[in-house]
Amino acid sequence: MTNFSTLQPKKVLFIATRQIGDVLVTTPLISKARELWPDAEFHFLGYKGKLDMLKGNPDIAQIIETSDRPRFREYLSLFNQLFQRYDLAFVTQPSDRAYLYGLVAAFRRVGVLGGHPQGKQSKTEKQNAWKKLISMHTVDVDYFSQHVITEKLRLLEVFFRNPDDLFSKPIDITPPIGEALTPVIASELTQPYVVIHPGPLTAYKRWPLAHWQHLITHLVHRGFQVVLSASPAKQDLQLNHDILSLLETNIRQKVIDTAGKLSIPQAGSLLRGATLYIGVDTSITHLSAACNTPTIALFGATPPTNFGPWPNGFIGKQPYQLRARTQTVGNVTILQGPGECVPCRKAGCLDRADSNSECLDLLEPAQVIEAVEKALGQQ
Incomplete structure (x- = not known):
């Protein structure tokens, strides 16, 4: 595994294009990335209506929303908004679309690679081949043995001289700030x-x-x-x-x-x-x-x-x-x-x-x- 511990990105994009729970479990990754790059600017890309878990998150400077089924005009607008604006993108879901967003947005990418819990590995390997090709580092999903928080944090492995340091301190999820009840x-x-x-x-x-x-x-x-x-x-x-x-x-x-x-x-x-x-x-x-x-x-x-x-x-x-x-x-x-x-x-x-x-x-x-x-x- 190549070590990129000297890399100092100025702008970083986190991509989580799924449900609200999938957004929440990215927050330890974001917090740990902030410890690593205290001066970097962090943005987050996700689906409309799924990003309230990030409300008030102190590490996110900008939230970018997209539809879960964008039409051509929205794709074009998003392309113009993202195109090569970032030094690094974290693709936290294994979907093709998430990887394409990362490819458009950033010079470098790290990402999660999906597997199939019931087999069909040869098909999965073919689907993952191009994602590996465009990524500087990937982490395989393990549906039984690897916790999703660990999976996300391991995207940072290549940026640490000692990857075990990722898990040597308490790990917390950052909830959204509260709002008053009615x-x-x-x-x-x-x-x-x-x-x-x-x-x-x-x-x-x-x-x-x-x-x-x-x-x-x-x-x-x-x-x-x-x-x-x-x-x-x-x-x-x-x-x-x-x-x-x-x-x-x-x-x-x-x-x-x-x-x-x-x-x-x-x-x-x-x-x-x-x-x-x-x-x-x-x-x-x-x-x-x-x-x-x-x-x-x-x-x-x-x-x-x-x-x-x-x-x-x-x-x-x-x-x-x-x-x-x-x-x-x-x-x-x-x-x-x-x-x-x-x-x-x-x-x-x-x-x-x-x-x-x-x-x-x-x-x-x-x-x-x-x-x-x-x-x-x-x-």
């Missing part, structure tokens, strides 16, 4: 509260409705208000509605539904004030961990070794085990259901987005309540 929501928070985020991006990461009902009832009986969080997406609004419909009236009165009512910075403020957070494998769970809130994450098909919420301050490359019914590192507890196939990294048992995951169906409320009581006992 007066209506703020006025409803009258006692210690637990935030629950039941809605993932895809159905196979869901936990059964009856399990949420059981858990919320327990939390209310323990003296907590419960705040239900959700994105404005139709399926998430419906999911919260369905959970609320199962609750008895006296329990429902202690539940605040904020579905679709909070910006990402407002969600950060809500999480910072929470006694505890419980959620599925989704971006808000990562945000909770980044806000240093005690966080319980329910994982099914996804390997925690790849995408478990990073416990702030962890030193090293891998916080988690691949398989453990319960594991706690720092402020994060990850729970997995039973089964020798867990985690499979498929899209549920039917390997499609609308599938269920038996491992989550069989993750009993009693296991979650045990983790809740342990987390509360440590406060």
